[in-house]
Amino acid sequence: MSPTSSLRSLVLLLAVAVFAVGCDGFETGTAPDSQSTGTPTVEFASSSVGAIPSDSLVTLDVQLQNPDGNAVIVQLLYAQQASSAAPADLANSIDRITEISFAATSGDTTITRPVEIDISDADISDGRKEAFFALQQVESDGATRLGEQSEVALSIGFPPVEDIKEAGVGASVTFEAIVTEISDGDLRVQDETAGFWLAGQDELAGEASRGDLLRVSGTISEFSGQLQFFRDELNTYTIVSSENDLPDAETVTLSEADENFDELQSQRIRVENITIEPGGDSNFQGGGAEGNYTVTDEQGNTLTLRIPGDSFYAGKPIPTGPITFEGVLGQFRGDIQLRARYEDNIITE
Structure with a gap:
Protein backbone atom coordinates (compact mmCIF):
# COMPACT_ATOMS: atom_id res chain seq x y z
CA MET A 1 0.00 0.00 0.00
CA SER A 2 1.31 3.44 -0.85
CA PRO A 3 2.01 5.99 1.91
CA THR A 4 -0.83 8.16 0.60
CA SER A 5 -3.26 5.24 0.65
CA SER A 6 -2.11 4.30 4.12
CA LEU A 7 -2.70 7.85 5.34
CA ARG A 8 -6.15 7.95 3.84
CA SER A 9 -7.01 4.63 5.44
CA LEU A 10 -5.73 5.81 8.80
CA VAL A 11 -7.67 9.06 8.64
CA LEU A 12 -10.82 7.21 7.64
CA LEU A 13 -10.43 4.69 10.45
CA LEU A 14 -9.98 7.52 12.91
CA ALA A 15 -13.05 9.21 11.52
CA VAL A 16 -15.09 6.06 11.98
CA ALA A 17 -13.75 5.65 15.51
CA VAL A 18 -14.69 9.23 16.42
CA PHE A 19 -18.21 8.91 15.11
CA ALA A 20 -18.66 5.48 16.68
CA VAL A 21 -18.40 6.94 20.17
CA GLY A 22 -21.13 9.47 19.39
CA CYS A 23 -19.17 12.66 18.61
CA ASP A 24 -21.22 13.19 15.46
CA GLY A 25 -24.02 10.68 15.84
CA PHE A 26 -22.27 7.81 14.08
CA GLU A 27 -23.66 4.33 14.63
CA THR A 28 -22.15 1.30 13.01
CA GLY A 29 -25.27 -0.83 12.71
CA THR A 30 -24.47 -4.46 11.95
CA ALA A 31 -20.71 -4.86 12.13
CA PRO A 32 -18.98 -6.27 9.07
CA ASP A 33 -17.34 -9.61 9.54
CA SER A 34 -16.18 -12.61 7.54
CA GLN A 35 -19.07 -13.43 5.23
CA SER A 36 -19.94 -16.71 3.66
CA THR A 37 -20.76 -17.01 -0.02
CA GLY A 38 -24.30 -15.85 -0.75
CA THR A 39 -24.76 -13.69 2.35
CA PRO A 40 -26.70 -10.50 1.48
CA THR A 41 -24.39 -7.51 1.95
CA VAL A 42 -24.50 -3.77 1.36
CA GLU A 43 -21.26 -1.95 0.56
CA PHE A 44 -19.61 0.64 -1.67
CA ALA A 45 -18.42 -0.47 -5.11
CA SER A 46 -15.03 1.11 -4.37
CA SER A 47 -13.12 2.25 -1.30
CA SER A 48 -11.84 5.40 -3.00
CA VAL A 49 -12.99 7.75 -5.76
CA GLY A 50 -10.98 10.55 -7.34
CA ALA A 51 -12.22 13.48 -9.42
CA ILE A 52 -11.53 17.11 -10.28
CA PRO A 53 -14.08 19.95 -10.16
CA SER A 54 -14.47 20.03 -13.94
CA ASP A 55 -15.93 16.52 -13.69
CA SER A 56 -18.94 18.25 -12.06
CA LEU A 57 -20.77 15.18 -10.79
CA VAL A 58 -19.21 12.27 -8.97
CA THR A 59 -21.07 9.04 -8.36
CA LEU A 60 -20.69 6.87 -5.27
CA ASP A 61 -22.15 3.45 -6.06
CA VAL A 62 -23.79 1.59 -3.18
CA GLN A 63 -24.38 -2.08 -3.94
CA LEU A 64 -26.66 -4.75 -2.54
CA GLN A 65 -25.19 -8.17 -3.26
CA ASN A 66 -27.03 -11.50 -3.12
CA PRO A 67 -30.45 -10.08 -2.09
CA ASP A 68 -32.63 -12.51 -0.13
CA GLY A 69 -36.08 -11.24 -1.10
CA ASN A 70 -36.38 -8.60 1.61
CA ALA A 71 -36.38 -4.83 1.19
CA VAL A 72 -33.26 -3.11 2.53
CA ILE A 73 -32.64 0.41 3.84
CA VAL A 74 -29.15 1.66 4.69
CA GLN A 75 -27.89 5.05 5.83
CA LEU A 76 -25.10 6.90 4.03
CA LEU A 77 -23.17 9.16 6.43
CA TYR A 78 -21.18 12.18 5.23
CA ALA A 79 -18.46 12.43 7.90
CA GLN A 80 -18.16 16.20 7.68
CA GLN A 81 -16.03 16.72 10.79
CA ALA A 82 -13.37 14.31 9.50
CA SER A 83 -13.44 15.71 5.95
CA SER A 84 -11.39 18.55 4.55
CA ALA A 85 -14.10 19.04 1.92
CA ALA A 86 -16.79 21.29 3.37
CA PRO A 87 -20.47 21.10 2.38
CA ALA A 88 -19.90 24.08 0.08
CA ASP A 89 -17.25 22.08 -1.81
CA LEU A 90 -19.97 19.52 -2.44
CA ALA A 91 -22.43 22.24 -3.49
CA ASN A 92 -24.52 21.22 -0.46
CA SER A 93 -25.64 18.36 -2.68
CA ILE A 94 -25.69 15.70 0.04
CA ASP A 95 -27.12 15.63 3.55
CA ARG A 96 -25.19 14.48 6.57
CA ILE A 97 -27.31 11.31 6.54
CA THR A 98 -29.01 9.97 3.41
CA GLU A 99 -31.27 6.92 3.32
CA ILE A 100 -30.78 4.50 0.45
CA SER A 101 -33.49 1.95 -0.32
CA PHE A 102 -33.44 -1.36 -2.15
CA ALA A 103 -36.75 -2.95 -3.13
CA ALA A 104 -37.50 -6.54 -2.23
CA THR A 105 -35.86 -8.89 -4.71
CA SER A 106 -33.78 -12.05 -4.67
CA GLY A 107 -31.19 -13.90 -6.69
CA ASP A 108 -27.49 -14.25 -7.28
CA THR A 109 -27.09 -10.67 -8.47
CA THR A 110 -25.92 -7.17 -7.54
CA ILE A 111 -28.19 -4.13 -7.36
CA THR A 112 -26.56 -0.70 -7.52
CA ARG A 113 -27.88 2.60 -6.21
CA PRO A 114 -25.84 5.58 -7.44
CA VAL A 115 -25.43 8.62 -5.19
CA GLU A 116 -24.49 11.75 -7.12
CA ILE A 117 -22.36 14.48 -5.53
CA ASP A 118 -21.77 17.86 -7.15
CA ILE A 119 -18.12 18.98 -6.86
CA SER A 120 -18.22 21.65 -9.58
CA ASP A 121 -17.73 24.44 -7.01
CA ALA A 122 -15.04 22.72 -4.95
CA ASP A 123 -12.23 25.08 -3.99
CA ILE A 124 -8.92 23.25 -4.45
CA SER A 125 -6.75 26.36 -4.74
CA ASP A 126 -4.83 25.20 -1.66
CA GLY A 127 -4.60 21.57 -2.76
CA ARG A 128 -6.65 18.40 -2.78
CA LYS A 129 -9.58 17.92 -0.46
CA GLU A 130 -11.19 14.73 0.79
CA ALA A 131 -14.70 13.84 1.85
CA PHE A 132 -15.30 10.68 3.85
CA PHE A 133 -18.48 8.62 3.73
CA ALA A 134 -19.62 5.52 5.56
CA LEU A 135 -22.59 3.15 5.45
CA GLN A 136 -24.47 2.43 8.69
CA GLN A 137 -27.76 1.21 10.16
CA VAL A 138 -28.85 -1.56 7.81
CA GLU A 139 -32.56 -2.28 8.17
CA SER A 140 -34.07 -5.45 6.72
CA ASP A 141 -36.32 -8.34 7.74
CA GLY A 142 -33.65 -10.67 6.40
CA ALA A 143 -29.97 -11.28 7.14
CA THR A 144 -28.52 -8.35 5.18
CA ARG A 145 -25.42 -6.79 6.75
CA LEU A 146 -22.69 -4.31 5.94
CA GLY A 147 -19.91 -5.57 3.69
CA GLU A 148 -16.20 -5.03 4.25
CA GLN A 149 -16.19 -1.99 1.93
CA SER A 150 -18.45 0.13 4.11
CA GLU A 151 -16.31 3.31 3.89
CA VAL A 152 -15.19 5.42 0.95
CA ALA A 153 -12.87 8.41 0.53
CA LEU A 154 -13.72 10.93 -2.18
CA SER A 155 -10.57 12.81 -3.22
CA ILE A 156 -11.27 16.10 -5.00
CA GLY A 157 -8.41 17.51 -7.00
CA PHE A 158 -5.62 16.29 -9.20
CA PRO A 159 -4.19 12.90 -8.26
CA PRO A 160 -0.83 12.79 -6.48
CA SER A 242 5.14 30.77 -9.33
CA GLU A 243 7.69 31.15 -6.53
CA ASN A 244 6.36 28.21 -4.55
CA ASP A 245 8.52 26.50 -1.95
CA LEU A 246 10.25 23.40 -3.24
CA PRO A 247 9.09 20.07 -1.79
CA ASP A 248 11.19 18.92 1.13
CA ALA A 249 14.12 16.69 0.24
CA GLU A 250 13.88 13.19 1.69
CA THR A 251 16.98 12.24 3.66
CA VAL A 252 18.42 8.92 2.48
CA THR A 253 21.75 7.12 2.29
CA LEU A 254 23.53 6.29 -0.95
CA SER A 255 22.49 2.66 -0.60
CA GLU A 256 18.86 3.64 -0.02
CA ALA A 257 18.91 5.90 -3.09
CA ASP A 258 20.23 2.95 -5.09
CA GLU A 259 17.86 0.33 -3.70
CA ASN A 260 14.74 2.51 -3.78
CA PHE A 261 15.28 4.27 -7.09
CA ASP A 262 11.87 3.35 -8.51
CA GLU A 263 10.24 5.17 -5.62
CA LEU A 264 12.69 8.09 -5.48
CA GLN A 265 13.27 8.76 -9.19
CA SER A 266 13.05 12.45 -10.21
CA GLN A 267 12.54 13.33 -6.55
CA ARG A 268 14.51 15.68 -4.30
CA ILE A 269 16.70 13.79 -1.86
CA ARG A 270 19.30 14.70 0.76
CA VAL A 271 22.43 12.62 1.27
CA GLU A 272 24.79 13.65 4.06
CA ASN A 273 28.51 13.14 4.71
CA ILE A 274 29.72 12.01 1.30
CA THR A 275 32.98 12.81 -0.46
CA ILE A 276 33.68 13.50 -4.12
CA GLU A 277 36.40 11.66 -6.02
CA PRO A 278 37.78 14.33 -8.37
CA GLY A 279 39.27 11.91 -10.89
CA GLY A 280 42.27 14.18 -11.43
CA ASP A 281 40.21 17.36 -11.89
CA SER A 282 40.56 20.40 -9.66
CA ASN A 283 37.44 22.06 -11.12
CA PHE A 284 34.14 20.43 -12.07
CA GLN A 285 33.57 19.66 -15.72
CA GLY A 286 30.01 19.87 -16.99
CA GLY A 287 28.15 17.70 -19.47
CA GLY A 288 29.13 14.52 -21.25
CA ALA A 289 30.99 11.70 -19.55
CA GLU A 290 33.38 14.27 -18.08
CA GLY A 291 30.54 15.63 -15.94
CA ASN A 292 30.21 12.39 -13.96
CA TYR A 293 32.00 12.07 -10.61
CA THR A 294 31.89 9.29 -8.04
CA VAL A 295 30.73 10.07 -4.50
CA THR A 296 31.41 7.75 -1.57
CA ASP A 297 29.95 7.51 1.94
CA GLU A 298 31.55 6.26 5.14
CA GLN A 299 30.36 2.71 4.45
CA GLY A 300 32.06 2.65 1.07
CA ASN A 301 28.84 2.88 -0.94
CA THR A 302 29.12 4.84 -4.17
CA LEU A 303 26.90 6.64 -6.68
CA THR A 304 27.47 9.13 -9.50
CA LEU A 305 27.37 12.88 -8.94
CA ARG A 306 26.15 14.38 -12.20
CA ILE A 307 27.23 17.91 -13.25
CA PRO A 308 25.02 18.85 -16.24
CA GLY A 309 26.38 21.10 -18.95
CA ASP A 310 24.30 24.03 -17.65
CA SER A 311 25.14 23.38 -14.00
CA PHE A 312 26.13 26.19 -11.66
CA TYR A 313 29.13 24.05 -10.70
CA ALA A 314 30.68 23.66 -14.14
CA GLY A 315 34.15 25.21 -13.85
CA LYS A 316 33.88 25.65 -10.08
CA PRO A 317 36.44 24.08 -7.66
CA ILE A 318 35.66 20.56 -6.47
CA PRO A 319 35.18 20.44 -2.66
CA THR A 320 37.84 18.36 -0.95
CA GLY A 321 35.99 17.57 2.28
CA PRO A 322 32.64 15.94 3.13
CA ILE A 323 29.56 17.44 1.50
CA THR A 324 25.80 17.14 1.73
CA PHE A 325 23.90 16.72 -1.52
CA GLU A 326 20.36 18.08 -1.75
CA GLY A 327 18.83 17.81 -5.20
CA VAL A 328 17.13 15.58 -7.75
CA LEU A 329 17.84 11.88 -8.16
CA GLY A 330 18.10 10.76 -11.78
CA GLN A 331 19.41 7.92 -13.89
CA PHE A 332 21.02 7.46 -17.28
CA ARG A 333 21.33 4.04 -18.85
CA GLY A 334 21.36 2.27 -15.51
CA ASP A 335 23.69 4.75 -13.81
CA ILE A 336 21.86 6.30 -10.82
CA GLN A 337 22.89 9.94 -10.44
CA LEU A 338 22.75 12.76 -7.91
CA ARG A 339 22.05 15.76 -10.15
CA ALA A 340 23.90 18.95 -9.12
CA ARG A 341 22.28 21.67 -11.25
CA TYR A 342 21.88 24.58 -8.82
CA GLU A 343 24.08 26.39 -6.33
CA ASP A 344 22.14 24.95 -3.38
CA ASN A 345 22.56 21.31 -4.48
CA ILE A 346 26.00 20.87 -2.88
CA ILE A 347 26.45 21.97 0.72
CA THR A 348 30.00 22.03 2.05
CA GLU A 349 30.68 21.24 5.69
Whole structure:
Protein backbone atom coordinates (compact mmCIF):
# COMPACT_ATOMS: atom_id res chain seq x y z
CA MET A 1 0.00 0.00 0.00
CA SER A 2 1.31 3.44 -0.85
CA PRO A 3 2.01 5.99 1.91
CA THR A 4 -0.83 8.16 0.60
CA SER A 5 -3.26 5.24 0.65
CA SER A 6 -2.11 4.30 4.12
CA LEU A 7 -2.70 7.85 5.34
CA ARG A 8 -6.15 7.95 3.84
CA SER A 9 -7.01 4.63 5.44
CA LEU A 10 -5.73 5.81 8.80
CA VAL A 11 -7.67 9.06 8.64
CA LEU A 12 -10.82 7.21 7.64
CA LEU A 13 -10.43 4.69 10.45
CA LEU A 14 -9.98 7.52 12.91
CA ALA A 15 -13.05 9.21 11.52
CA VAL A 16 -15.09 6.06 11.98
CA ALA A 17 -13.75 5.65 15.51
CA VAL A 18 -14.69 9.23 16.42
CA PHE A 19 -18.21 8.91 15.11
CA ALA A 20 -18.66 5.48 16.68
CA VAL A 21 -18.40 6.94 20.17
CA GLY A 22 -21.13 9.47 19.39
CA CYS A 23 -19.17 12.66 18.61
CA ASP A 24 -21.22 13.19 15.46
CA GLY A 25 -24.02 10.68 15.84
CA PHE A 26 -22.27 7.81 14.08
CA GLU A 27 -23.66 4.33 14.63
CA THR A 28 -22.15 1.30 13.01
CA GLY A 29 -25.27 -0.83 12.71
CA THR A 30 -24.47 -4.46 11.95
CA ALA A 31 -20.71 -4.86 12.13
CA PRO A 32 -18.98 -6.27 9.07
CA ASP A 33 -17.34 -9.61 9.54
CA SER A 34 -16.18 -12.61 7.54
CA GLN A 35 -19.07 -13.43 5.23
CA SER A 36 -19.94 -16.71 3.66
CA THR A 37 -20.76 -17.01 -0.02
CA GLY A 38 -24.30 -15.85 -0.75
CA THR A 39 -24.76 -13.69 2.35
CA PRO A 40 -26.70 -10.50 1.48
CA THR A 41 -24.39 -7.51 1.95
CA VAL A 42 -24.50 -3.77 1.36
CA GLU A 43 -21.26 -1.95 0.56
CA PHE A 44 -19.61 0.64 -1.67
CA ALA A 45 -18.42 -0.47 -5.11
CA SER A 46 -15.03 1.11 -4.37
CA SER A 47 -13.12 2.25 -1.30
CA SER A 48 -11.84 5.40 -3.00
CA VAL A 49 -12.99 7.75 -5.76
CA GLY A 50 -10.98 10.55 -7.34
CA ALA A 51 -12.22 13.48 -9.42
CA ILE A 52 -11.53 17.11 -10.28
CA PRO A 53 -14.08 19.95 -10.16
CA SER A 54 -14.47 20.03 -13.94
CA ASP A 55 -15.93 16.52 -13.69
CA SER A 56 -18.94 18.25 -12.06
CA LEU A 57 -20.77 15.18 -10.79
CA VAL A 58 -19.21 12.27 -8.97
CA THR A 59 -21.07 9.04 -8.36
CA LEU A 60 -20.69 6.87 -5.27
CA ASP A 61 -22.15 3.45 -6.06
CA VAL A 62 -23.79 1.59 -3.18
CA GLN A 63 -24.38 -2.08 -3.94
CA LEU A 64 -26.66 -4.75 -2.54
CA GLN A 65 -25.19 -8.17 -3.26
CA ASN A 66 -27.03 -11.50 -3.12
CA PRO A 67 -30.45 -10.08 -2.09
CA ASP A 68 -32.63 -12.51 -0.13
CA GLY A 69 -36.08 -11.24 -1.10
CA ASN A 70 -36.38 -8.60 1.61
CA ALA A 71 -36.38 -4.83 1.19
CA VAL A 72 -33.26 -3.11 2.53
CA ILE A 73 -32.64 0.41 3.84
CA VAL A 74 -29.15 1.66 4.69
CA GLN A 75 -27.89 5.05 5.83
CA LEU A 76 -25.10 6.90 4.03
CA LEU A 77 -23.17 9.16 6.43
CA TYR A 78 -21.18 12.18 5.23
CA ALA A 79 -18.46 12.43 7.90
CA GLN A 80 -18.16 16.20 7.68
CA GLN A 81 -16.03 16.72 10.79
CA ALA A 82 -13.37 14.31 9.50
CA SER A 83 -13.44 15.71 5.95
CA SER A 84 -11.39 18.55 4.55
CA ALA A 85 -14.10 19.04 1.92
CA ALA A 86 -16.79 21.29 3.37
CA PRO A 87 -20.47 21.10 2.38
CA ALA A 88 -19.90 24.08 0.08
CA ASP A 89 -17.25 22.08 -1.81
CA LEU A 90 -19.97 19.52 -2.44
CA ALA A 91 -22.43 22.24 -3.49
CA ASN A 92 -24.52 21.22 -0.46
CA SER A 93 -25.64 18.36 -2.68
CA ILE A 94 -25.69 15.70 0.04
CA ASP A 95 -27.12 15.63 3.55
CA ARG A 96 -25.19 14.48 6.57
CA ILE A 97 -27.31 11.31 6.54
CA THR A 98 -29.01 9.97 3.41
CA GLU A 99 -31.27 6.92 3.32
CA ILE A 100 -30.78 4.50 0.45
CA SER A 101 -33.49 1.95 -0.32
CA PHE A 102 -33.44 -1.36 -2.15
CA ALA A 103 -36.75 -2.95 -3.13
CA ALA A 104 -37.50 -6.54 -2.23
CA THR A 105 -35.86 -8.89 -4.71
CA SER A 106 -33.78 -12.05 -4.67
CA GLY A 107 -31.19 -13.90 -6.69
CA ASP A 108 -27.49 -14.25 -7.28
CA THR A 109 -27.09 -10.67 -8.47
CA THR A 110 -25.92 -7.17 -7.54
CA ILE A 111 -28.19 -4.13 -7.36
CA THR A 112 -26.56 -0.70 -7.52
CA ARG A 113 -27.88 2.60 -6.21
CA PRO A 114 -25.84 5.58 -7.44
CA VAL A 115 -25.43 8.62 -5.19
CA GLU A 116 -24.49 11.75 -7.12
CA ILE A 117 -22.36 14.48 -5.53
CA ASP A 118 -21.77 17.86 -7.15
CA ILE A 119 -18.12 18.98 -6.86
CA SER A 120 -18.22 21.65 -9.58
CA ASP A 121 -17.73 24.44 -7.01
CA ALA A 122 -15.04 22.72 -4.95
CA ASP A 123 -12.23 25.08 -3.99
CA ILE A 124 -8.92 23.25 -4.45
CA SER A 125 -6.75 26.36 -4.74
CA ASP A 126 -4.83 25.20 -1.66
CA GLY A 127 -4.60 21.57 -2.76
CA ARG A 128 -6.65 18.40 -2.78
CA LYS A 129 -9.58 17.92 -0.46
CA GLU A 130 -11.19 14.73 0.79
CA ALA A 131 -14.70 13.84 1.85
CA PHE A 132 -15.30 10.68 3.85
CA PHE A 133 -18.48 8.62 3.73
CA ALA A 134 -19.62 5.52 5.56
CA LEU A 135 -22.59 3.15 5.45
CA GLN A 136 -24.47 2.43 8.69
CA GLN A 137 -27.76 1.21 10.16
CA VAL A 138 -28.85 -1.56 7.81
CA GLU A 139 -32.56 -2.28 8.17
CA SER A 140 -34.07 -5.45 6.72
CA ASP A 141 -36.32 -8.34 7.74
CA GLY A 142 -33.65 -10.67 6.40
CA ALA A 143 -29.97 -11.28 7.14
CA THR A 144 -28.52 -8.35 5.18
CA ARG A 145 -25.42 -6.79 6.75
CA LEU A 146 -22.69 -4.31 5.94
CA GLY A 147 -19.91 -5.57 3.69
CA GLU A 148 -16.20 -5.03 4.25
CA GLN A 149 -16.19 -1.99 1.93
CA SER A 150 -18.45 0.13 4.11
CA GLU A 151 -16.31 3.31 3.89
CA VAL A 152 -15.19 5.42 0.95
CA ALA A 153 -12.87 8.41 0.53
CA LEU A 154 -13.72 10.93 -2.18
CA SER A 155 -10.57 12.81 -3.22
CA ILE A 156 -11.27 16.10 -5.00
CA GLY A 157 -8.41 17.51 -7.00
CA PHE A 158 -5.62 16.29 -9.20
CA PRO A 159 -4.19 12.90 -8.26
CA PRO A 160 -0.83 12.79 -6.48
CA VAL A 161 2.23 11.99 -8.59
CA GLU A 162 2.61 8.78 -6.60
CA ASP A 163 -0.70 7.58 -8.09
CA ILE A 164 0.28 8.84 -11.55
CA LYS A 165 3.39 6.63 -11.44
CA GLU A 166 1.29 3.64 -10.41
CA ALA A 167 -0.89 4.17 -13.51
CA GLY A 168 2.17 3.16 -15.54
CA VAL A 169 3.33 3.30 -19.14
CA GLY A 170 0.60 4.14 -21.67
CA ALA A 171 -1.69 5.86 -19.18
CA SER A 172 -3.11 9.28 -20.09
CA VAL A 173 -2.99 11.43 -16.98
CA THR A 174 -3.30 14.96 -15.64
CA PHE A 175 -1.60 16.19 -12.49
CA GLU A 176 -0.05 19.18 -10.75
CA ALA A 177 3.50 19.39 -9.40
CA ILE A 178 6.23 21.93 -8.64
CA VAL A 179 9.24 22.40 -10.91
CA THR A 180 12.35 21.35 -8.98
CA GLU A 181 14.89 21.35 -11.83
CA ILE A 182 15.25 22.68 -15.38
CA SER A 183 18.26 21.45 -17.32
CA ASP A 184 19.04 21.11 -21.03
CA GLY A 185 15.37 21.24 -22.05
CA ASP A 186 14.25 18.74 -19.41
CA LEU A 187 12.20 19.46 -16.29
CA ARG A 188 11.82 17.51 -13.06
CA VAL A 189 8.60 18.13 -11.17
CA GLN A 190 7.41 16.89 -7.80
CA ASP A 191 4.54 17.10 -5.34
CA GLU A 192 4.48 15.92 -1.73
CA THR A 193 4.40 12.25 -2.81
CA ALA A 194 6.81 11.68 -5.72
CA GLY A 195 8.72 13.14 -8.67
CA PHE A 196 8.28 12.96 -12.45
CA TRP A 197 10.36 13.72 -15.56
CA LEU A 198 9.26 16.00 -18.40
CA ALA A 199 11.84 15.17 -21.08
CA GLY A 200 12.63 17.05 -24.28
CA GLN A 201 10.38 20.00 -23.42
CA ASP A 202 12.33 22.95 -24.82
CA GLU A 203 9.31 25.26 -25.06
CA LEU A 204 8.15 24.63 -21.52
CA ALA A 205 11.70 24.79 -20.21
CA GLY A 206 12.00 28.27 -21.72
CA GLU A 207 8.80 29.48 -20.04
CA ALA A 208 8.90 27.82 -16.63
CA SER A 209 11.04 28.56 -13.60
CA ARG A 210 12.10 26.54 -10.61
CA GLY A 211 9.30 26.75 -8.03
CA ASP A 212 6.50 27.05 -10.61
CA LEU A 213 3.43 24.93 -10.02
CA LEU A 214 2.57 23.19 -13.31
CA ARG A 215 -0.59 21.44 -14.42
CA VAL A 216 0.33 18.93 -17.11
CA SER A 217 -1.52 16.36 -19.21
CA GLY A 218 0.07 13.64 -21.26
CA THR A 219 0.78 9.98 -21.89
CA ILE A 220 3.36 8.18 -19.78
CA SER A 221 6.35 6.45 -21.34
CA GLU A 222 9.61 5.14 -19.93
CA PHE A 223 13.26 5.71 -20.75
CA SER A 224 16.35 4.54 -18.90
CA GLY A 225 14.27 3.25 -16.02
CA GLN A 226 12.40 6.52 -15.49
CA LEU A 227 8.77 7.43 -16.13
CA GLN A 228 8.35 10.49 -18.32
CA PHE A 229 6.41 12.62 -20.75
CA PHE A 230 8.74 12.77 -23.77
CA ARG A 231 8.26 15.57 -26.30
CA ASP A 232 4.77 15.28 -27.85
CA GLU A 233 3.64 12.93 -25.09
CA LEU A 234 3.08 16.12 -23.09
CA ASN A 235 -0.25 17.27 -24.51
CA THR A 236 -0.93 20.44 -22.52
CA TYR A 237 0.63 22.44 -19.74
CA THR A 238 -0.35 25.41 -17.59
CA ILE A 239 1.80 27.43 -15.19
CA VAL A 240 -0.63 27.70 -12.28
CA SER A 241 1.53 29.76 -9.92
CA SER A 242 5.14 30.77 -9.33
CA GLU A 243 7.69 31.15 -6.53
CA ASN A 244 6.36 28.21 -4.55
CA ASP A 245 8.52 26.50 -1.95
CA LEU A 246 10.25 23.40 -3.24
CA PRO A 247 9.09 20.07 -1.79
CA ASP A 248 11.19 18.92 1.13
CA ALA A 249 14.12 16.69 0.24
CA GLU A 250 13.88 13.19 1.69
CA THR A 251 16.98 12.24 3.66
CA VAL A 252 18.42 8.92 2.48
CA THR A 253 21.75 7.12 2.29
CA LEU A 254 23.53 6.29 -0.95
CA SER A 255 22.49 2.66 -0.60
CA GLU A 256 18.86 3.64 -0.02
CA ALA A 257 18.91 5.90 -3.09
CA ASP A 258 20.23 2.95 -5.09
CA GLU A 259 17.86 0.33 -3.70
CA ASN A 260 14.74 2.51 -3.78
CA PHE A 261 15.28 4.27 -7.09
CA ASP A 262 11.87 3.35 -8.51
CA GLU A 263 10.24 5.17 -5.62
CA LEU A 264 12.69 8.09 -5.48
CA GLN A 265 13.27 8.76 -9.19
CA SER A 266 13.05 12.45 -10.21
CA GLN A 267 12.54 13.33 -6.55
CA ARG A 268 14.51 15.68 -4.30
CA ILE A 269 16.70 13.79 -1.86
CA ARG A 270 19.30 14.70 0.76
CA VAL A 271 22.43 12.62 1.27
CA GLU A 272 24.79 13.65 4.06
CA ASN A 273 28.51 13.14 4.71
CA ILE A 274 29.72 12.01 1.30
CA THR A 275 32.98 12.81 -0.46
CA ILE A 276 33.68 13.50 -4.12
CA GLU A 277 36.40 11.66 -6.02
CA PRO A 278 37.78 14.33 -8.37
CA GLY A 279 39.27 11.91 -10.89
CA GLY A 280 42.27 14.18 -11.43
CA ASP A 281 40.21 17.36 -11.89
CA SER A 282 40.56 20.40 -9.66
CA ASN A 283 37.44 22.06 -11.12
CA PHE A 284 34.14 20.43 -12.07
CA GLN A 285 33.57 19.66 -15.72
CA GLY A 286 30.01 19.87 -16.99
CA GLY A 287 28.15 17.70 -19.47
CA GLY A 288 29.13 14.52 -21.25
CA ALA A 289 30.99 11.70 -19.55
CA GLU A 290 33.38 14.27 -18.08
CA GLY A 291 30.54 15.63 -15.94
CA ASN A 292 30.21 12.39 -13.96
CA TYR A 293 32.00 12.07 -10.61
CA THR A 294 31.89 9.29 -8.04
CA VAL A 295 30.73 10.07 -4.50
CA THR A 296 31.41 7.75 -1.57
CA ASP A 297 29.95 7.51 1.94
CA GLU A 298 31.55 6.26 5.14
CA GLN A 299 30.36 2.71 4.45
CA GLY A 300 32.06 2.65 1.07
CA ASN A 301 28.84 2.88 -0.94
CA THR A 302 29.12 4.84 -4.17
CA LEU A 303 26.90 6.64 -6.68
CA THR A 304 27.47 9.13 -9.50
CA LEU A 305 27.37 12.88 -8.94
CA ARG A 306 26.15 14.38 -12.20
CA ILE A 307 27.23 17.91 -13.25
CA PRO A 308 25.02 18.85 -16.24
CA GLY A 309 26.38 21.10 -18.95
CA ASP A 310 24.30 24.03 -17.65
CA SER A 311 25.14 23.38 -14.00
CA PHE A 312 26.13 26.19 -11.66
CA TYR A 313 29.13 24.05 -10.70
CA ALA A 314 30.68 23.66 -14.14
CA GLY A 315 34.15 25.21 -13.85
CA LYS A 316 33.88 25.65 -10.08
CA PRO A 317 36.44 24.08 -7.66
CA ILE A 318 35.66 20.56 -6.47
CA PRO A 319 35.18 20.44 -2.66
CA THR A 320 37.84 18.36 -0.95
CA GLY A 321 35.99 17.57 2.28
CA PRO A 322 32.64 15.94 3.13
CA ILE A 323 29.56 17.44 1.50
CA THR A 324 25.80 17.14 1.73
CA PHE A 325 23.90 16.72 -1.52
CA GLU A 326 20.36 18.08 -1.75
CA GLY A 327 18.83 17.81 -5.20
CA VAL A 328 17.13 15.58 -7.75
CA LEU A 329 17.84 11.88 -8.16
CA GLY A 330 18.10 10.76 -11.78
CA GLN A 331 19.41 7.92 -13.89
CA PHE A 332 21.02 7.46 -17.28
CA ARG A 333 21.33 4.04 -18.85
CA GLY A 334 21.36 2.27 -15.51
CA ASP A 335 23.69 4.75 -13.81
CA ILE A 336 21.86 6.30 -10.82
CA GLN A 337 22.89 9.94 -10.44
CA LEU A 338 22.75 12.76 -7.91
CA ARG A 339 22.05 15.76 -10.15
CA ALA A 340 23.90 18.95 -9.12
CA ARG A 341 22.28 21.67 -11.25
CA TYR A 342 21.88 24.58 -8.82
CA GLU A 343 24.08 26.39 -6.33
CA ASP A 344 22.14 24.95 -3.38
CA ASN A 345 22.56 21.31 -4.48
CA ILE A 346 26.00 20.87 -2.88
CA ILE A 347 26.45 21.97 0.72
CA THR A 348 30.00 22.03 2.05
CA GLU A 349 30.68 21.24 5.69
